[in-house]
Amino acid sequence: MDLKKINDYTWEIPKSGDMKVPTVIYTSSKLLEGVKRDRTLQQARNVACLPGILKTAYVMPDAHQGYGFPIGGVAAFDLEQGIISPGGVGYDINCGVRLLKTDYTEKDIHEKRKQLLDEIFREVPAGVGKGGITRLNRNVLLEVCVKGAEWAVENGYGWNEDLKRTEENGRVREADPGHLSLRAIERGMPQLGTLGAGNHFLEIQKVIEIFNQDVARVFGIHSTGQILVMIHCGSRGLGHQVASDYIRLMENKIGSRGLPDRELINAPVRSPLGQQYYKSMSAAVNYAFANRQMIAHWVRNVFKKVIGSSEGMDQVYDVCHNVAKIEKHSIDGRLKDVCVHRKGATRSFGPGREEIPEVYRSVGQPIIIPGSMGTASYILVGTREAEQLSFGSTAHGAGRVMSRHEAIRRFRGEKIKQDLESRGIELKSTSWKGVAEEASQAYKDVDEVVNVSHKAGIGKLVAKVVPVGVMKG
Amino acid sequence: MKRYRFLEHTADAKFQAFGETLEEAFGNAALATASLMWDWQEIEPKVELEVEIKGKDLEQLLSSFLEEIIYLLDSRSFLLGSPDHIRIEKTEGLYRLKALFRGDNYSEKYKIHGDVKAITYDEMEIESRDRFMVQVVVDV
Secondary structure (H helix, E strand, O other): OOOEEEEEEEEEEOOOOOOOOEEEEEOOOOHHHHHHHHHHHHHHHHHHOOOOOOOOOOEEEEEEEEOOOEEEEEEEEOOOOOOOOOHHHOOOOEEEEEEEEEEEEHHHHHHHHHHHHHHHHHHHHOOOOOOOOOOOOOOHHHHHHHHHHHHHHHHHOOHHHHHHHHHHHHHHOOOOOOOOOOOHHHHHHHHOOOOEEEEEHHHHHHEEEOHHHHHHHOOOOOOOOOEEEEEOOOOOOHHHHHHHHHHHHHHHHHHOOOOHHHHHOOEEOOOOHHHHHHOOOOOOOOHHHHHHHHHHHHHHHHHHHHHOOOOOOEEEEEEOOOOEEEEEEEEEOOEEEEEEEEEOOOOEOOOOOOOHHHHHHHOOOEEOOOOOOOOOOEEEHHHHHHHHOOOOOOOOOEEEOOHHHHHHHHHHHHHHHHHHOOOEEEEEEOOOOHHHHHHHHHEHHHHHHHHHHHOOOOOOOEHHHHHHEEEOO | OOOEEEEOOOOOEEEEEEEOOHHHHHHHHHHHHHHHOOOEEEEEOOOOEEEEEEEHHHHHHHHHHHHHHHHHHHHHEEEEEEEEEEEEEEEEEEEEEEEEEEEEEEEOOOOOOOOOEEEEOOOOOOOOOOEEEEEEEEEO
C-alpha cells in the first residue's frame, strides 16, 4: 500500500483502485508503527471506497483495527449519493465521556478519597449482569430514548444546566424508538443507569498541568490540584443490539455483495432502512446521554454525603465517541449537510459553531480524552482548522496495542491495584480479570496521541489530569 | 478434541471452535462465547430455554445464535451452562437452528468476569474439512 508522508503528523494513502477519495492519517512515526501492525490502514482504505464518501477518509491518532471501519475512523457521506453504516458508528453507540468539575482541591478530599470511591462504587451499578436501580417499564424506556438526558433531569437526576453542556443538549431530536426491536428494548430496560464493564470507568481526577489558562478558565478549570470527575460509558445492551439488528436487516435487504468486508454493510442515507437505522441509532444515543446523566447525579450525591456539598460540581461537557450525525461542513467551498460518521473519535468544533454551548462559543468546544486505567487523561479544545482537516474531529482515547488475552497472561489485577495504591491511586473494580485486561501497558501512549492532535491542529491541549480514584466496571 | 481455543486479537476476543459435526462446532462456539463472561462448567442446569434461530446463510445463523447468549443474559439474567440438542436445517433457502439451552439464572453464587458486547462478522470462518471449525471475533 502506498503510504506518503505529508508532514511529521500527517500521512496519506493516495487515491487508487476503487478508492473514491484519498485517506489521511493523523499520527506520528512512533504511533504509525503500531498502526501498521494490524489492519487499520486496510480498513481505512476500504472506507474510502464507499459510495458517496466526501473529500477524504480520516484516521485519528489513536486508531486501531475495528470492524469494517477502523476505530478512530471519520468519514462524511453525501446525503443524496451517500450511505450510512452501522459499522461506521460501532456497536457501543454513543460510548462517550462526561466531565464534572468541582471546586475542591486534592487536599480537601485526600483523607476521604477512599470513602468517596467506596460510596460511588455502592451508588453506581457496574459490572456485567448488574441491573440499574429500577427495572423500567417499556413506556418509560421509550420516553428515555426520545428525550435522552432531558428525561433524566425531568426525573430528578441532575441539573438543567447540565443539558446545555452536553453534545446535542443531551437529546438528538431525530431519535425514534419506534424502529427499535423488542430485543433492543428488553436489553435496555434493566440496564439504564449502569456503568457496564470492559473499558468503561469512572475516575476522580486531579488537574496536574494547564497548557492554556484562558481556555481552561472558560471550561471551569482554574488551578492544578483541582478535583474533577470523569464518567466513561455508553448505551449498554440497547445500543449493541441496535447495531447488530441493523447489520442483519441491511444484509437481508441490501446484501453485502461487492463489499470488501461484511462489516461495511450500509444503506443509502435517504433510504427507508438508512433512515430507520439513523433514528434507532439516535434513540440509543439518547439512552446513553440519560445513562451518564443519572450516573453524574449519583456522583454529586456521594460528594454531598461524604464531603458535605456538591455545590460547584458543574458539568464541563459530555461528548460522544461513537456516532453518526447530520452536520454542516464545507465541501468544495460550499457549506452543505453531510452525514458524518465518527467511530472512536470526538467532535472537535472550533469557535463560532452554533452546535456548541454559548459559554464555549468564543473558544471552541471541550474535548475529553480519557487515557487508560491509572494513566493521564486530557482536556483539549476544538479548532476551526479541524473543520477543514477532519470534519471537526480528533482522537477519543489511548487505543489498545495489546490483546486482552495477552494482558491477562502478563498482568495480575491484584498487583495492578497495589502499584496504583503505591502511587496514591485508589482502585475499585467488579473483576480482577477486568483490571488485568485494562492494564495501562495494553494501551498506546495517550501523551503521544494528544500531542499529535495538538501538532496536527485537530484539537489543542488545554489541561492534563491524573486519577486519584478509579472505579472500573 | 479441544472444544475451542482463543487466538490473539489486539482489541477484542477471537476464537476457533471445533466439532465432528457443524452442530457440535456451533455448540462449542457458544461455550467459548460464554467462557468470556463466566465459567460455564460451574453453571447448574436448573433452567431450560428453547432457542430457535434463523439465518440467510451459515455466518448469519452463527452470529444470531451466539448473540442469543448475550441477549438472554441482558434481558433475563440467564447464564448458559450447556447448549444441547442443536439441530441445523436448511429449508427453502433459509437456515434454521433449534437448541435447548440449559443453565441458571444469575445469582451471587456465580462470578461474572467479563463482557461481550456483540458478535461480529470480522474474520468469521466456517470450515468443514476432516472436521468442522468456526472462527469468530467478538466485540468485548
